[in-house]
Amino acid sequence: MNVVILTTTRIGRTKGAEDAVRRWVDAGDDVVLVTMYPHDPTIWPLASVVVLGAPSTGGRLGKLGHALVRLYPGSLSRQLRRKVKRSSAARAALDAATLVVAAETPAVATAWWDARRHPDVPHISGLASALQLSSR
Amino acid sequence: MSRRPHLLYVAWGYPPCRGGGVYRALATPNAFAAAGWDVTVLTVERETFLRYTGSDEALEALIDPSITIVRTPFVWDALETDVRTWSWLRAHAPRVWGRYRKYRDRYRRFPEIGYAGWRSDLESAASKIHADKPVDLTIASANPATAWLAAWHLHRTAGVPYVLDQRDGWTLDVFSGDRVHSESSRIGKWEAKLLTEAREVWFVNEPIRAWYAREYPALTERMHVVMNGWDAELAPSSAPPTVAQRPLTFGYIGTISRMVPLAEFVAGWEKAREDDEVVAGASSVLRGYLGFYATPNPMQMRMVAAAEKSDVRFDGPVSKTEIASVYNGFDVLLLILGSGLYVTSGKVFEYLATGLPVVSVHEPSNAATDVLRGYPLWFPTASLSPDDIADALTKAAHAALTADVATRIAAREFGEQFRRDRQLDPRVAALTASVTPAEVPA
Secondary structure: OEEEEEEOOOHHHOOOHHHHHHHHHHOOOEEEEEEOOOOOOOOOOOOEEEEOOOOOOOOOOHHHHHHHHHHOOHHHHHHHHHHHHHOHHHHHHHHHOOEEEEOOHHHHHHHHHHHHHOOOOOEEEOHHHHHHHOOO | OOOOOEEEEEEOOOOOEOOOOHHHHHHHHHHHHHOOOEEEEEEEOOHHHHHHHOEOHHHHHHOOOOOEEEEEOOOOHHHOOEHHHOOHHHHHOHHHHHHHHHHHHHHHHOOOOOOHHHHHHHHHHHHHHHHHOOOOEEEEEOOOHHHHHHHHHHHHHHOOOEEEEEEOOOOEOOOOOOEOOOOOOHHHHHHHHHHHOOOEEEEOOHHHHHHHHHHOHHHHHHEEEOOOOEOHHHOOOOOOOOOOOOOOEEEEEOOEOOOOOHHHHHHHHHHHHHHOHHHHOOEEEEEOOEOOOOOOOHHHHHHHHHHHOOOEEEOOOOOHHHHHHHHHOOOEEEEEOOOOOOOOOOHHHHHHHHOOOEEEEOOOOOHHHHHHOOOOOEEEOOOOOHHHHHHHHHHHHHHHHHOOHHHHHHHHHHHHOOEHHHHHHHHHHHHHHHOOOOOOOO
16 A cells, blocks of 8 residues: 655654554555655655645734634645645655545645545545554 | 334444444344334444444344344544545635534534434435334434434324433533533424423433433423343353452453543552552453544543553453453453443443442442442442542452352342343333234235
8 A cells, every 4th residue: 555644744743643654564555755844764664755845934924814724724735735736756656645644634635636636545634544444 | 904013213323333322222122123013223324333433243243133224324524534525615624614514513404513414314214114114103312312303203294102212311411410501592492392292201310310300390200211231142241250369350341531530540540559469469451442433532542551651451442242251351340430420331230240349430429329339349439539549449359359259149140130121121011002003904
């Protein structure tokens, strides 16, 4: 199984992420991380890491902007999607995936759009749910 | 020519569901089938449990083969994690979608978020079942309350009498004892309407029945307690009781939810291990699901992980059909329950059937206390303080080593009164007597 994890965060800080990766790899799966922040692939047994580059910050949004982002997390979602579209490595990873996992909410929109291109491939929100679906 | 009476039993959580309430849903239609009724069970499709809540497929083998099962589709939006099925709105603005979903369920369908969407499928299926074979009585079991709408629908459209199995109650918070929905709320109005026209209303314990009797005094005579009991076909232990040997194993079986005072138990366990050499050499095992869904609840995962430092081991869930062998590996049972005057839990009955020492780790005011009072090997904690829990654990440990076979047999005999069939039989007999199936042409 080729598992692609989409994330907008520093995955090393996500609870349960390392355990999830190790359970997939222990079961013989290849895990590719598509992320906005660098992650050393030797720390976890990842097949590869595609680093898309950090998002622009929301520091200048102000109170109203932050309130709107809570309702519509479009900024981060859009940035991830745009970066994935522009990255041939990310697109190649998604084209080869047999399971796509959105590690957190802002990554879901990218998974949703990719699901339109690959409707036969499960696109799952959340690492725990994806582990359960893949019986790992 | 007269025909056998036809019962329509409606429950969301029916095998292969693995939830705590499934045993009641399994036993009730089985009891009516055994009493000579034609029984149709209306529930949701199997995939609901396989995908969302986790399942115990071995339970399906315990369904009376004469029962007809009708399964309807059930979409559980909030737990659907496959993004392919999501709308654009949910994928791009999940909070807006969440609010829209709550609004849609609460105001347009039925005031029960998450389940209200089941209503139309449920009502259509109930109508079809009645058209195919007239229904003489409907029993609809919560949770969810949406299941009652099938009974309500048949009652309104065809005059079919119905029994509401409230179990824990809809408007009562069994942990706090507060009314959670006012009489003037939509839920309050629906509940009053459903209760008023019910032939009978069932509850799992007397404190809940008494609360409802106070709220609806005109309906008191129709309200009955049908305790959960333990299932003879899933008997925890049929082997002759024996005196335990060191090292002892303390065991807990049940869902580990956020209401379970696990941290308090662990504090008491550590204290008991410091103070008593028998407990110091013992081990403690937790068996059950972490939370109510197929994906383990992260908070409960952290709770059991923290408990491992104190030699409290988590060994995962156990199928009900394997329960006897698990109980056989325990010397003392841990009844760790959330606090609340109205909380009984189903596992208390099963514990009583084992004849093993039982340590109650819950507030003395719990409804479970009334069930356990008189059990010869019961060791309740006076409070949830570490000292009191340690004291109860120590007493139970020593009782496990010293209680003779006669005491254990007496304990099992005490548990006999709580067999599930003994809880259901009076209601089955009364309803059988009250329902006369219509004559059908030869």
